[in-house]
Amino acid sequence: MNFSVDNAVRCSECPIRHRAVCAKCDTDELLTLEGMKSYRTFKAGETILWRGEKLEYVASLVQGVASLSKTLEDGRTQMVGLLLASDFIGRPGRDEIEFDVTATTDVTLCCFNKEPFEQLVETTPHVAQRLMELALDELDVARDWMLLLGRKTAREKIATFVEMLVRRSQLPEDNGTASVSLPMTRDQIANFLGLTLETVSRQLNSLKKDGVLSFNDRKHLVVEDLSALHEATGDDSDGGIIF
Amino acid sequence: MNFSVDNAVRCSECPIRHRAVCAKCDTDELLTLEGMKSYRTFKAGETILWRGEKLEYVASLVQGVASLSKTLEDGRTQMVGLLLASDFIGRPGRDEIEFDVTATTDVTLCCFNKEPFEQLVETTPHVAQRLMELALDELDVARDWMLLLGRKTAREKIATFVEMLVRRSQLPEDNGTASVSLPMTRDQIANFLGLTLETVSRQLNSLKKDGVLSFNDRKHLVVEDLSALHEATGDDSDGGIIF
DNA sequence: AACAGTCCTTGATATAGATCAACCGTAATG
DNA sequence: CATTACGGTTGATCTATATCAAGGACTGTT
Numbered sequence: 001m002n003f004s005v006d007n008a009v010r011c012s013e014c015p016i017r018h019r020a021v022c023a024k025c026d027t028d029e030l031l032t033l034e035g036m037k038s039y040r041t042f043k044a045g046e047t048i049l050w051r052g053e054k055l056e057y058v059a060s061l062v063q064g065v066a067s068l069s070k071t072l073e074d075g076r077t078q079m080v081g082l083l084l085a086s087d088f089i090g091r092p093g094r095d096e097i098e099f100d101v102t103a104t105t106d107v108t109l110c111c112f113n114k115e116p117f118e119q120l121v122e123t124t125p126h127v128a129q130r131l132m133e134l135a136l137d138e139l140d141v142a143r144d145w146m147l148l149l150g151r152k153t154a155r156e157k158i159a160t161f162v163e164m165l166v167r168r169s170q171l172p173e174d175n176g177t178a179s180v181s182l183p184m185t186r187d188q189i190a191n192f193l194g195l196t197l198e199t200v201s202r203q204l205n206s207l208k209k210d211g212v213l214s215f216n217d218r219k220h221l222v223v224e225d226l227s228a229l230h231e232a233t234g235d236d237s238d239g240g241i242i243f
Numbered sequence: 244m245n246f247s248v249d250n251a252v253r254c255s256e257c258p259i260r261h262r263a264v265c266a267k268c269d270t271d272e273l274l275t276l277e278g279m280k281s282y283r284t285f286k287a288g289e290t291i292l293w294r295g296e297k298l299e300y301v302a303s304l305v306q307g308v309a310s311l312s313k314t315l316e317d318g319r320t321q322m323v324g325l326l327l328a329s330d331f332i333g334r335p336g337r338d339e340i341e342f343d344v345t346a347t348t349d350v351t352l353c354c355f356n357k358e359p360f361e362q363l364v365e366t367t368p369h370v371a372q373r374l375m376e377l378a379l380d381e382l383d384v385a386r387d388w389m390l391l392l393g394r395k396t397a398r399e400k401i402a403t404f405v406e407m408l409v410r411r412s413q414l415p416e417d418n419g420t421a422s423v424s425l426p427m428t429r430d431q432i433a434n435f436l437g438l439t440l441e442t443v444s445r446q447l448n449s450l451k452k453d454g455v456l457s458f459n460d461r462k463h464l465v466v467e468d469l470s471a472l473h474e475a476t477g478d479d480s481d482g483g484i485i486f
Numbered sequence: 487a488a489c490a491g492t493c494c495t496t497g498a499t500a501t502a503g504a505t506c507a508a509c510c511g512t513a514a515t516g
Numbered sequence: 517c518a519t520t521a522c523g524g525t526t527g528a529t530c531t532a533t534a535t536c537a538a539g540g541a542c543t544g545t546t
Contacts (some may be wrong), residue, residue, distance in 0.1 A: 010313070065389060071366055076394045080386040093372065094379065098386070125371075128375070130449035133336060134374055136336070136337065138382055139385060142385035143313060146388055146392055151284075152315070154500075187524095193393075198503090199504075202503090204528090428492090429495095439534055441535085
């Protein structure tokens with residue numbers, strides 16, 4: 001529904017499409033201009049950007065998972081965004097971010113220098129429009145997430161999280177079944193959902209006990225009953241989709 | 244910090260500035276074009292737009308308070324946005340919204356017909372840029388809010404809420420003191436903060452007992468100690484500003 | 487003035503999830 | 517192979533907040 005990648009640009013060197021750039025405008029040659037583009041990699045756990053840091057580049061996430069998070073004075077933290085392959089990092093017209101960006105797994109970024117990219121945005125209205133769409137997509141995600149954080153039970157949170165992974169992984173779903181790999185530790189999931197890691201563990205095992213899920217190993221699970229999973233999310237039928 | 248209204252356009256008939264339109268582009272005459280603009284009013288409690296409804300117009304909120312909210316299958320609801328005077332309703336490039344918009348108090352909207360407005364957006368890049376800024380502002384707000392919903396205690400939530408009202412009301416702050424009026428009932432505040440109305444009541448009275456707040460009547464309170472209020476928010480010194 | 491209808495407060499109780507603590511399994515390291 | 521480290525599980529307990537319940541204070545209406 002959101003995050004449609006069709007129509008996004010695949011430049012000649014990256015294995016992903018650049019969602020920030022719409023295929024209607026023929027910008028491939030611009031993206032591959034000498035001096036425009038570079039790759040950066042980060043190990044799992046590394047901080048990609050600190051809150052308040054000046055942005056020198058914008059980027060597409062090529063590989064891995066990264067997260068945006070905010071922290072309270074005493075150290076409690078909450079994830080406020082999750083970046084998967086083809087997602088965009090950067091804020092048109094701003095040069096500072098209000099949260100930390102951390103590599104959840106090993107991460108590869110395709111970075112564009114800020115100035116030429118902003119020039120690209122200004123001269124090609126389609127790109128600006130595309131960025132607008134991305135921002136609105138993110139806003140919809142953020143609002144579904146607020147409903148989750150404010151009103152859902154632990155079990156509903158977990159079910160919603162797993163359902164989101166199923167949707168986003170786009171692996172084949174066979175007669176109500178789907179296999180999913182968890183890209184993060186229990187601790188990080190807890191951080192994502194406003195829970196503690198113990199509660200995450202308990203709820204996952206409770207869903208397993210109820211026959212909704214089963215595990216291959218800690219990171220790889222099978223949804224045995226997709227409709228039961230959806231039941232458990234608390235969402236009304238058509239909506240409440242994160243990612 | 245966000246929501247700077249300076250630089251926004253004041254058209255000749257509205258008592259507010261239209262934040263969606265930047266003062267740099269001289270669009271006043273466009274906004275006042277015949278057939279472009281109309282006013283709508285809603286009584287407190289009325290629904291302005293239902294989730295899924297087609298958007299026929301975009302609008303600036305001229306007077307009153309409106310809220311965006313989402314609902315789970317069993318009726319639990321969570322506010323996901325608050326609209327105050329000069330805020331914008333509408334999504335460039337989309338014709339549907341994913342949440343209900345409800346009048347919290349009596350509300351007056353200044354509505355622009357969708358087609359001519361979108362034409363305005365397309366022909367004047369400054370307006371498009373302005374809308375982008377608004378979307379990013381909203382995103383920052385949503386993310387602060389996620390931190391609040393996911394990790395703050397009831398007391399911290401209430402303190403953050405009151406601090407937000409102080410900031411946004413822009414009334415004079417005298418030696419650490421400020422007076423604020425609550426634009427909503429305890430129930431609506433609860434909905435805003437992911438709490439129950441009883442907890443809201445208890446926490447407000449607890450802050451009163453501790454000398455941080457005092458009440459004139461139910462809707463009008465005085466912050467007796469702004470720095471104590473900030474202490475109670477749990478935010479680290481510079482950040483965590485909602486609105 | 488009496489009434490009804492909201493909204494708010496306050497108390498008693500229940501409970502979901504946090505916290506504290508011990509232990510287990512797997513993978514990396516010397 | 518033993519050791520360590522890390523992530524995960526499971527149990528016992530605690531506590532913040534929800535829930536249930538009753539009553540009080542405004543506001544508007546007849």
